[in-house]
Amino acid sequence: MSILVFIDQSEGQIKKASYEAAYYGAQVASLLGTEAHAIVLGEAKEDLSILGNYGIKKVHHFSKSELNQFDAQVYSAILSDACKSLNTSVVIFSNNTIGKAVAPRLSVKLKAGLVSGAVALPELSNGFVVKKSVFSGKAFTYVSIQSNIKIISLNSNAFSIVKSTEIAEVVNFESAFPNTHINVVSTNKVTGEVPLAEADIVISGGRGLKGPENWGLVTELATLLGAATACSRPVADIHWRPHHEHVGQTGLAIAPNLYFAIGISGAIQHLAGVNRSKTIVVINKDPEAPFFKAADYGIVGDAFEVMPKIIDAVKKLKSQS
Amino acid sequence: MKILVCISKTPDTTAKIAFADNNTKFVTEGVQWIINPYDEWYALVKAIELKEADPSITIHLVNVGGADAEPIIRKALALGGDEAIRINAESNDSYYVAAQIAAVAKETNYDLIFTGKETIDYNGSSIGAMISEFLDQPFISHATAFSTEGSTAIITREIDGGEETDKINFPLIVSCQKGMAEQRIPNMKGIMSARTKPLKVVEPITIESLTSVVAFELPPAKAGVKLVDADNPAELVRLLHEEAKAI
Ligand SMILES: Cc1cc2nc3c(=O)[nH]c(=O)nc-3n(C[C@H](O)[C@H](O)[C@H](O)COP(=O)(O)OP(=O)(O)OC[C@H]3O[C@@H](n4cnc5c(N)ncnc54)[C@H](O)[C@@H]3O)c2cc1C
Numbered sequence: 026m027s028i029l030v031f032i033d034q035s036e037g038q039i040k041k042a043s044y045e046a047a048y049y050g051a052q053v054a055s056l057l058g059t060e061a062h063a064i065v066l067g068e069a070k071e072d073l074s075i076l077g078n079y080g081i082k083k084v085h086h087f088s089k090s091e092l093n094q095f096d097a098q099v100y101s102a103i104l105s106d107a108c109k110s111l112n113t114s115v116v117i118f119s120n121n122t123i124g125k126a127v128a129p130r131l132s133v134k135l136k137a138g139l140v141s142g143a144v145a146l147p148e149l150s151n152g153f154v155v156k157k158s159v160f161s162g163k164a165f166t167y168v169s170i171q172s173n174i175k176i177i178s179l180n181s182n183a184f185s186i187v188k189s190t191e192i193a194e195v196v197n198f199e200s201a202f203p204n205t206h207i208n209v210v211s212t213n214k215v216t217g218e219v220p221l222a223e224a225d226i227v228i229s230g231g232r233g234l235k236g237p238e239n240w241g242l243v244t245e246l247a248t249l250l251g252a253a254t255a256c257s258r259p260v261a262d263i264h265w266r267p268h269h270e271h272v273g274q275t276g277l278a279i280a281p282n283l284y285f286a287i288g289i290s291g292a293i294q295h296l297a298g299v300n301r302s303k304t305i306v307v308i309n310k311d312p313e314a315p316f317f318k319a320a321d322y323g324i325v326g327d328a329f330e331v332m333p334k335i336i337d338a339v340k341k342l343k344s345q346s
Numbered sequence: 347m348k349i350l351v352c353i354s355k356t357p358d359t360t361a362k363i364a365f366a367d368n369n370t371k372f373v374t375e376g377v378q379w380i381i382n383p384y385d386e387w388y389a390l391v392k393a394i395e396l397k398e399a400d401p402s403i404t405i406h407l408v409n410v411g412g413a414d415a416e417p418i419i420r421k422a423l424a425l426g427g428d429e430a431i432r433i434n435a436e437s438n439d440s441y442y443v444a445a446q447i448a449a450v451a452k453e454t455n456y457d458l459i460f461t462g463k464e465t466i467d468y469n470g471s472s473i474g475a476m477i478s479e480f481l482d483q484p485f486i487s488h489a490t491a492f493s494t495e496g497s498t499a500i501i502t503r504e505i506d507g508g509e510e511t512d513k514i515n516f517p518l519i520v521s522c523q524k525g526m527a528e529q530r531i532p533n534m535k536g537i538m539s540a541r542t543k544p545l546k547v548v549e550p551i552t553i554e555s556l557t558s559v560v561a562f563e564l565p566p567a568k569a570g571v572k573l574v575d576a577d578n579p580a581e582l583v584r585l586l587h588e589e590a591k592a593i
Contacts, residue, residue: 035506097478097485098478098484098485121506123506125464125475125487125488126485128475129444129473129475129476129479130475130476130478130485132472132476132479133441133444136556138441138556139440141470141472142469156563158469159467159469160467161469163363163564164363164564165564166561167560167561167562167563168558169558169559172556172557206484206514207484207486207513208512209510209511210500210511210512210513211511212505212510213511214507218507220506226592226593250593261524268490268524271524274466275524276524283590293359297359297466300565301565303592304590318568319568321568321569321590322590323571324573324575324576324582325576326579331576331579335582337580338580338583338584339583341580342583342587
């Protein structure tokens with residue numbers, strides 16, 4: 026019996042969400058009195074033994090260039106073989122676009138119950154119960170998994186990491202896999218920007234910013250803080266900002282350490298996507314804006330006057346540290 | 347070409363989220379039910395657009411749910427589905443629901459199955475991928491654009507930190523999100539014709555559930571906002587640095 030963590034990479038680099046999954050997997054392993062292993066598909070640019078820093082004992086690496094290109098059908102076939110040969114009892118994924126495509130397929134292959142969007146370690150006092158986010162962040166539910174093999178996909182930023190200096194053993198893994206049916210025509214990565222789903226700090230603008238020409242107030246602060254940028258739905262709908270920045274109930278749901286909202290009213294559908302953020306700051310000129318009820322800090326004021334001063338203060342802070 | 351669109355019933359986005367019976371039941375009194383926005387705005391409307399371009403296409407809708415799901419199924423028919431199938435079962439387990447849809451899909455051999463990227467209540471984001479595994483077909487998740495070229499689909503999908511465009515032959519399953527299509531409102535003709543479109547009720551196949559919901563919980567209430575004077579924004583920066591330790 027062991028725990029298997031699926032590590033996913035972007036251009037050969039391990040993603041932040043995968044480190045969280047690795048650490049979470051190691052915690053699950055110690056709850057169950059077993060070891061956490063990891064599996065990596067495709068060529069890697071990094072030394073995979075550093076997964077030991079996150080509590081992984083052994084990394085199974087299937088280093089094949091055909092696997093650099095993600096295909097849920099191919100990946101789930103390999104993972105299913107790996108789970109059988111390693112006698113895996115719990116499989117851990119990150120709840121990102123890749124995890125969402127592979128984990129459910131593996132669930133069907135192995136007849137293994139899946140909880141996606143987990144936010145805490147499983148509770149074992151009464152079966153195997155996992156807490157997950159539901160109603161778009163407005164509530165949680167406790168889900169019991171009844172099958173022998175269990176699959177959990179972990180929400181990003183839900184679980185903080187404590188690193189060690191341990192090193193993992195890296196071994197080769199191989200199995201047969203089907204041919205892909207997908208022919209990739211092009212990929213278009215947003216480079217130089219912090220990926221929104223994984224960002225620690227998010228600076229977000231709403232219709233109160235009046236027009237795309239004013240977004241410098243958002244991007245300048247974001248650059249200073251190494252933050253990602255986001256926006257409310259109408260802002261994406263009227264093409265002031267790209268669709269992938271739209272957060273909320275019908276956009277991306279995020280849970281950064283700091284969510285900084287400028288000129289956003291805080292409609293219930295917007296809050297649904299951001300209310301798991303640890304600290305929320307709201308800048309809005311309307312003291313009645315609903316967002317203040319969900320905020321930790323706020324300024325009632327005109328963003329066009331307040332933001333330049335905030336940017337100056339952050340510059341000062343950064344120059345001191 | 348035959349398209350199957352999966353339709354789920356969810357509470358309206360403004361619905362009050364509350365629980366009863368020791369936090370084991372979602373309170374449905376006063377809740378308005380809608381078609382899951384991803385299923386309606388993106389999956390269904392995209393299927394309708396494809397049919398408008400090629401009238402030989404047929405669109406079937408499928409829902410796993412009780413008779414109380416019929417109003418939202420009729421609304422989906424009013425928007426543009428040709429006929430609907432309701433699988434008469436209630437379940438919160440994705441594996442059970444996907445198995446039911448796959449069983450229905452096997453009987454018709456659809457070229458294309460659309461789902462929304464997730465439901466806004468359970469946020470499982472797993473039905474589409476599970477159906478594809480039951481049918482052993484390829485799956486493209488988080489699609490933002492879709493077009494066809496003969497027997498091939500050209501799909502743009504979100505990947506972490508960007509997007510990718512793929513070519514892939516039918517049959518396949520696609521989960522849809524923003525960008526696929528624009529929201530529509532049913533017109534009078536659609537609403538009238540929906541009343542007489544076929545809505546077939548079938549009984550579920552026997553299959554076990556792998557998970558079950560034990561209880562719900564609301565997040566702890568916020569302590570309340572700390573307001574900083576608009577004349578002194580530097581104070582906000584100090585608080586974020588020293589008190590919240592967020593920057
Ligand atoms: C089914 C459904 C799903 C939805 N999903 C989403 C979703 O996923 N995400 C989302 O964001 N919305 C969503 N919405 C829309 C949501 O209801 C709101 O309409 C939207 O969030 C409002 O965007 P906003 O706050 O940018 O704009 P507004 O509501 O127009 O608010 C602008 C705010 O800016 C403030 N302001 C104006 N000028 C200034 C200034 N100079 N300085 C400071 N503040 C200023 C105003 O006081 C106001 O509070 C959804 C709606 C529905 C019905």
